Amino acid sequence: MKRWQNNIPEYLISPLTTGFRKISIGVVKDRCRIYPFFCAFGRHIDMVKNIHGIDEKLIDLLRGKNNQPDSTLFEISVALMYARNGWNVSFIPETSSEKSPDLLVEKDGEQFFVECKRQAKVTEYSETERKEWNKRWDILVQAMIAFKIPTFMDVAFKVEVANTPLTILESAFTEIVTSEMISSGYSLENDQISASVDFINMDAINKHFEDFQVSWNSPQMVALFAGGYERNGSYTQVHFPKGVNAVGPDDDDHILNLFCTGVYSAYCAKWECLSDTSIDKKAKDVRKLLGKAVDQAPEIGNTIVHIGYETLHGPLVEFERHKKIANSINTFDYKNKKVKAVFCHALQPSVGPDDSEWAETTMRFGRDGVKPETILQNDLLLDESATKIANETHWYQDLNLMVTGA
Structure with missing residues (x-):
């Protein structure tokens, strides 16, 4: 788990025009959701350029999918995470004739297909x-x-x-x-x-x-x-x-x-x-997304699944969701697909009165004796400098803060 903060000073602005206009606070939160991803792309621009097929993905990000960039941002971030861990990364071109994984990663003679799924922001x-x-x-x-x-x-x-x-x-x-x-x-x-x-x-x-x-x-x-x-x-x-x-x-x-x-x-x-x-219904499971990911996994070759979702409803919901996710991944019928690991990336952008904050927790599930940490030593999507990393979930930290105030 990690958190990073971006201090936002309060400015004294000189009057330019006056009037009345209504705007949702959600606009500010959406900026907080997207900004860290582009910062990560900029920090590692040379790695991004070396990802095969990145140009097509960037075009898709800017022009495609009805201006809904979350899924594509997640795919690019996962690709960059593998590159940061020393893997050679290629996007697999999409075809209309058959389903296929999103990425192919290779290192030291080892090869994995990677499938990425992003849950909708709000249920x-x-x-x-x-x-x-x-x-x-x-x-x-x-x-x-x-x-x-x-x-x-x-x-x-x-x-x-x-x-x-x-x-x-x-x-x-x-x-x-x-x-x-x-x-x-x-x-x-x-x-x-x-x-x-x-x-x-x-x-x-x-x-x-x-x-x-x-x-x-x-x-x-x-x-x-x-x-x-x-x-x-x-x-x-x-x-x-x-x-x-x-x-x-x-x-x-x-x-x-x-x-x-x-x-x-x-x-x-x-x-x-x-x-x-209410808590149960807001604690949306990832079982359906896992099913779709497994369907797109190839019959031949080892696959890794990455699932991303946002934690917007507070600790009570996230504790319940965590239990559901662990049960679903551990009891899922993967059939004949060789899924070797599942990574769940829980993301929490938030805006406060004086700063913005990003919290991230990765949950790892290995299969068939595979240890996920041997695949990705650093399995956080974002690697902002001056982050605080702890071996606990950010919703546990939030709950502790609510109880103790410290």
Whole structure:
């Protein structure tokens, strides 16, 4: 496992233009997801150039697959990882007539076919759950605005979000406000949710804006409203800005260069679902991807499978997913295919108020007596300098941080 950080200073920007425009924080996170890969390609540009067939892959990355680069980025990163470990690497050209592996790697008379599979960033269930949250948030925020009290609500669902009334958050918020429980240190709790509400410290926020402008809908802006920011947290917020400054032309290519000059009022909520069913459904297994990879493995020759996925839902989901993956890979019927090792690359890009972070864990599974570490001594996709490497998963570290705060 490794982590690396990229410090992002907070800039004081001179006003250029003002206006109102909405942008999702996901745009910033997507930049964090892609940036480390291109940094790795640049650091090892000579190795990349020596990978046979790389030109076609780069064309595919820039122009192909409906502008969905994750799979191709993963394939190139796996190819570079083998090159960094001293293997001669070639991409196997795709054909329409038959399925084939992605790579052929060779070293010291040894040869492996390599098949790469990349899981979708967000599961269908996660997207459905987020939409269910938004339905309840839309009703909640109207109640927040009606009371005219800038507030932050922290919500934990004990059952699936879809199985709660649409008005459950509004009802909980109203009861907390009318019972004078805001910032009381107490939570309102029933068999479906646990919720607490705090005042948003507008004096502290206005003091901050006297000295700084804040990137629009950024983690730093959320941290101002929520009194802190958890990288694995899910936040939703609405605020009424005093002004928005744009750096660069007002077009879709400069959507990251928007800065808020101050806010009149703000309303924010953090939510999570602790339902066993929700955790199980978000902890998506890799069995289907493994099956597709094995189908593309040749009948003759040894094959290695690499599967990549992102860990976006926090430690509870990832502990459950880890168990599923280990069971699937160890019990899978590989039939007559000579799959000698499976590597699972768990990737976690995250953006905080002051920096961006990349965490990566590789899980190795050898077969037929093969030790994966003899194939790849360095089996992390990215090798940024000044990384911290530990013999534990990054979700274990995240959980430890949540429990101990250190």
